[in-house]
Amino acid sequence: MEEVIRLEGVKKYYEVRSGLIGSKILKALDGVTLSIRKKETVAVVGESGCGKSTLGRVSLRLLDVTDGRVFFKGQDISRMTEEELREKSFRKKMQIIFQDPYSSLNPFMRIGDIVSEPLEIHGYRREEIREAVYRALEDVKLVPPEEFVNRYPHELSGGQRQRVNIARALVLGPEYIVADEPVSMIDASSRAEILLLLKSIRDKREMGVLYITHDIATARYVSERIAVMYLGEIAETGLTTSVLKTPIHPYTILLLNSVPEPDPANRRRKRPVIKGEPPSPLNPPSGCKFHTRCPVAIERCRTEKPALIEYMPGHFVACHRATEIMRGDISVT
Amino acid sequence: MSEALVVEELKVYYRTEKGAVRAVDGVSFSLARGESLAIVGESGSGKSTLGLTLIRALPANASVVSGRVYINGEETLSLSLSDFRRRYSWRVISMVFQGAMNSLNPVLKVGDQIAEPLIYNGGVSREEARRRAMEMIELVGLPREFYYRYPHELSGGMRQRIVIAMSLVMNPRILILDEPTSALDVTIQAQILNLVKDLIERFSLSVIFITHDLALASDIADRIMVMYGGQIVELGSAERVLGEAPKHPYTEKLLASIPRLRGETIPEFIPGRPPDLTSPPPGCRFHPRCPYVFDRCRREEPPLFKVGEGHVARCWLHGE
Numbered sequence: 001m002e003e004v005i006r007l008e009g010v011k012k013y014y015e016v017r018s019g020l021i022g023s024k025i026l027k028a029l030d031g032v033t034l035s036i037r038k039k040e041t042v043a044v045v046g047e048s049g050c051g052k053s054t055l056g057r058v059s060l061r062l063l064d065v066t067d068g069r070v071f072f073k074g075q076d077i078s079r080m081t082e083e084e085l086r087e088k089s090f091r092k093k094m095q096i097i098f099q100d101p102y103s104s105l106n107p108f109m110r111i112g113d114i115v116s117e118p119l120e121i122h123g124y125r126r127e128e129i130r131e132a133v134y135r136a137l138e139d140v141k142l143v144p145p146e147e148f149v150n151r152y153p154h155e156l157s158g159g160q161r162q163r164v165n166i167a168r169a170l171v172l173g174p175e176y177i178v179a180d181e182p183v184s185m186i187d188a189s190s191r192a193e194i195l196l197l198l199k200s201i202r203d204k205r206e207m208g209v210l211y212i213t214h215d216i217a218t219a220r221y222v223s224e225r226i227a228v229m230y231l232g233e234i235a236e237t238g239l240t241t242s243v244l245k246t247p248i249h250p251y252t253i254l255l256l257n258s259v260p261e262p263d264p265a266n267r268r269r270k271r272p273v274i275k276g277e278p279p280s281p282l283n284p285p286s287g288c289k290f291h292t293r294c295p296v297a298i299e300r301c302r303t304e305k306p307a308l309i310e311y312m313p314g315h316f317v318a319c320h321r322a323t324e325i326m327r328g329d330i331s332v333t
Numbered sequence: 334m335s336e337a338l339v340v341e342e343l344k345v346y347y348r349t350e351k352g353a354v355r356a357v358d359g360v361s362f363s364l365a366r367g368e369s370l371a372i373v374g375e376s377g378s379g380k381s382t383l384g385l386t387l388i389r390a391l392p393a394n395a396s397v398v399s400g401r402v403y404i405n406g407e408e409t410l411s412l413s414l415s416d417f418r419r420r421y422s423w424r425v426i427s428m429v430f431q432g433a434m435n436s437l438n439p440v441l442k443v444g445d446q447i448a449e450p451l452i453y454n455g456g457v458s459r460e461e462a463r464r465r466a467m468e469m470i471e472l473v474g475l476p477r478e479f480y481y482r483y484p485h486e487l488s489g490g491m492r493q494r495i496v497i498a499m500s501l502v503m504n505p506r507i508l509i510l511d512e513p514t515s516a517l518d519v520t521i522q523a524q525i526l527n528l529v530k531d532l533i534e535r536f537s538l539s540v541i542f543i544t545h546d547l548a549l550a551s552d553i554a555d556r557i558m559v560m561y562g563g564q565i566v567e568l569g570s571a572e573r574v575l576g577e578a579p580k581h582p583y584t585e586k587l588l589a590s591i592p593r594l595r596g597e598t599i600p601e602f603i604p605g606r607p608p609d610l611t612s613p614p615p616g617c618r619f620h621p622r623c624p625y626v627f628d629r630c631r632r633e634e635p636p637l638f639k640v641g642e643g644h645v646a647r648c649w650l651h652g653e
Binding site for chain 1: 375376488490491518519520521522523524526527530531533534545546547548549550551552553554555570571572575576586587588590591592593594595599600601602603604606607
């Protein structure tokens with residue numbers, strides 16, 4: 001299937017002032033390669049500060065890259081000017097859904113106006129606008145649309161508001177969508193609805209989706225592939241089924257262990273956790289960046305950075321001890 | 334009497350322009366010494382209001398319409414606020430508020446914030462208060478030197494530990510935790526949960542754990558109380574509510590909505606939205622969203638039926 005987005009060795013560095021004269025480099029993304037095909041969702045999973053949101057924004061060219069390249073349908077967009085991006089209609093074809101369904105909708109605008117705004121900005125005719133808005137509202141199941149266009153955001157539940165956000169992103173007919181934690185602020189009873197909706201719309205409209213989340217359990221239901229990030233790098237990536245069934249990187253294994261499941265047998269039982277917190281990206285550890293929190297780190301991990309190597313078909317891991325973990329010679333938990 | 338807390342027929346309403354919001358509408362339960370109870374519900378279910386009522390910290394537009402709260406056998410809603418604060422706040426019952434880790438005073442050292450109630454409520458000298466605050470900091474898994482740090486120097490997980498230390502410094506017997514981990518990464522959440530489990534054991538605390546997440550509840554709680562629209566819809570031991578089939582359709586659907594890491598089930602969702610508590614639907618409050626709804630549910634409000642040992646559910650499916 002056709003590739004929609006491709007990132008090649010993408011780096012995003014920020015210069016951060018420290019003190020009066022000094023400055024430090026913050027490496028938000030440090031050499032990330034990733035691709036997303038049509039009708040495919042790739043989940044990017046990690047703790048706050050791992051660079052997952054930066055990755056989303058760089059892939060949309062909402063941020064410029066420091067190094068590396070970003071391709072949209074085969075064309076390098078990483079150094080295109082804003083005019084070029086517009087001229088080629090790339091801006092329309094790439095959209096984002098934000099996390100917070102409460103603050104991302106203007107409370108004084110009706111739903112119909114919120115969803116039609118992008119079309120007006122791009123100079124569509126009135127009949128086209130009506131047609132596209134109704135279609136988008138139907139796609140997100142805010143039906144009948146004529147009932148919702150005149151409502152205001154405060155009349156809707158959190159889940160419904162997030163569907164308005166999705167409709168707004170859909171209305172220009174994008175081929176690539178970044179969904180940045182789209183359900184983390186929504187009540188548990190509506191989360192599944194939004195996630196399943198995203199999946200069905202993706203298939204219907206044949207889009208590629210980058211799903212950014214800290215919740216690896218939700219990634220399971222919406223994504224075909226998964227990339228686990230740690231401090232600006234991919235620690236493990238592969239088919240979602242493969243990574244969740246046979247996690248290899250100690251970080252992935254412990255991340256999976258941190259997810260609570262509704263089983264009273266776990267009560268009061270302390271679970272193995274990742275000790276400490278992610279180190280500052282301003283001062284990342286040498287060698288493997290995870291070595292300071294890794295229960296199976298050895299001397300080599302402190303000095304030598306592990307490469308991302310394919311251990312199973314399509315399943316890549318950046319860990320010096322991957323073979324031993326796979327063979328069961330050592331245990332992470 | 335072995336009950337640390339008994340709540341009887343509690344009703345707490347908010348005054349708003351649209352009329353009274355019946356946030357807590359006839360809630361009764363008890364908490365034994367050393368027991369942990371999870372109160373599970375979505376936004377607007379009344380779970381946080383319930384917590385605030387127990388520690389007498391309701392906002393000005395809320396009032397207790399009726400009901401009684403007994404702590405160690407004494408009715409506390411009828412006490413004057415100053416009496417309650419002097420005798421109960423912090424030293425018998427304390428609460429970790431939702432979002433408290435973001436409400437620490439930014440210009441005070443976190444250690445001084447922990448020591449404060451000891452000095453002003455506990456009549457302890459400054460020296461002694463500092464020593465005890467340092468002990469608490471150590472107890473929640475941070476180095477003693479963190480006493481001298483300011484909130485902005487700490488990560489979210491560390492600030493949450495500080496807030497837990499604050500709630501425990503007067504050595505309370507009952508601790509209420511309101512969504513203590515919802516703003517944290519799962520890795521840090523797991524660390525905080527381990528800490529809470531450890532503290533429950535060491536101090537044989539009675540704990541009320543307020544959360545929207547049934548999976549988290551199962552990690553901590555002996556008993557689970559599910560709230561919907563200001564009422565208890567199911568209450569029972571964790572084994573009964575989660576282990577066997579849940580007895581209330583809302584609990585069942587909430588459980589089915591959790592994304593799992595294992596197994597083949599696909600998460601479900603509950604169509605519709607929680608009730609408007611200024612004018613809740615007639616009959617069962619869950620009936621507009623319930624897949625098993627029948628005629629009676631629309632007309633008559635179900636009572637809590639006994640469905641097993643210490644297990645109740647508010648659903649006509651269990652009626653005669």
